[in-house]
Amino acid sequence: MTDVEVTPDGSPVPIYLAIPAERDFAPVLDDLYPGASVLDLGCGVGRLANELARRGHEVVGVDESAEMLAHLAPGVEGVQARIEQLDLGRRFSAVVLASHLVNTADRDERRALLLAVARHLAPGGSAYLEHWNPAAIDDLRDGEGTAGEVTLRFRLLEQRGASFDAAITYVLGEREWTQHFTAEVLDEDGLDASLAQAGLERFGRLDEKWLLATH
Numbered sequence: 001m002t003d004v005e006v007t008p009d010g011s012p013v014p015i016y017l018a019i020p021a022e023r024d025f026a027p028v029l030d031d032l033y034p035g036a037s038v039l040d041l042g043c044g045v046g047r048l049a050n051e052l053a054r055r056g057h058e059v060v061g062v063d064e065s066a067e068m069l070a071h072l073a074p075g076v077e078g079v080q081a082r083i084e085q086l087d088l089g090r091r092f093s094a095v096v097l098a099s100h101l102v103n104t105a106d107r108d109e110r111r112a113l114l115l116a117v118a119r120h121l122a123p124g125g126s127a128y129l130e131h132w133n134p135a136a137i138d139d140l141r142d143g144e145g146t147a148g149e150v151t152l153r154f155r156l157l158e159q160r161g162a163s164f165d166a167a168i169t170y171v172l173g174e175r176e177w178t179q180h181f182t183a184e185v186l187d188e189d190g191l192d193a194s195l196a197q198a199g200l201e202r203f204g205r206l207d208e209k210w211l212l213a214t215h
Helices: 015-020 023-029 049-054 105-119 188-197
Strands: 037-041 058-063 076-080 090-099 121-130 146-147 151-161 164-172 177-182 201-205 210-214
Touching: 015 164, 023 049, 023 121, 037 049, 037 105, 049 058, 049 210, 058 201, 105 121, 121 164, 188 201
Parallel strands: 037 058, 037 090, 058 076, 090 121
Antiparallel strands: 121 210, 146 151, 151 164, 164 177, 201 210
16 A cells, blocks of 8 residues: 555554444443543554543553554543553553454563553453454454455464464555564463463453453
8 A cells, every 4th residue: 555654563544544443342332331541552543542532531542653643532642652661650440452462472572561451450440452362363364354444354374373474454445555463362271371470360251352351
């Protein structure tokens, strides 16, 4: 895709502006109680954060990309930073870690991400974590879907045990862009072990991809 803003991790900004929040975040939006303070880690263009602010939540959105943060609504406090290094000195009743970041293949990086969740989560608060379970590899094998005006095409390139390389192609009108990524699928034991390293534990699920954790 040419003439498109692209973030440091390779994400095309116009694609995320075109994907509606309800596609990925409806379970989180429906679960949060009115007036909850929310930290949205890796908020991107504000697909979730902007909707939360519209609903009256106090929201802080964190992203390393200034191009993404430029699209946050006026009611969202934007912070440009890497999640792993974040320390706002504040705690929130809800912390969201979306985009399957919990499936980061580098285990040290995964632990750093979850530690950022833990140090910003208030006692009794809820962390909302989006993850790929073992069935996800089959879903990524030459799959295709739509999200608003965007067509998404998935390809599984290589599998190495629980880790895999994949590519996702976004199509918006006559433009298309392909992003490659590596991830590790976590079974229940692997997921619980990763959470425990950050002082978190799972206490429920919203659906097959969104889980809830707390201190």
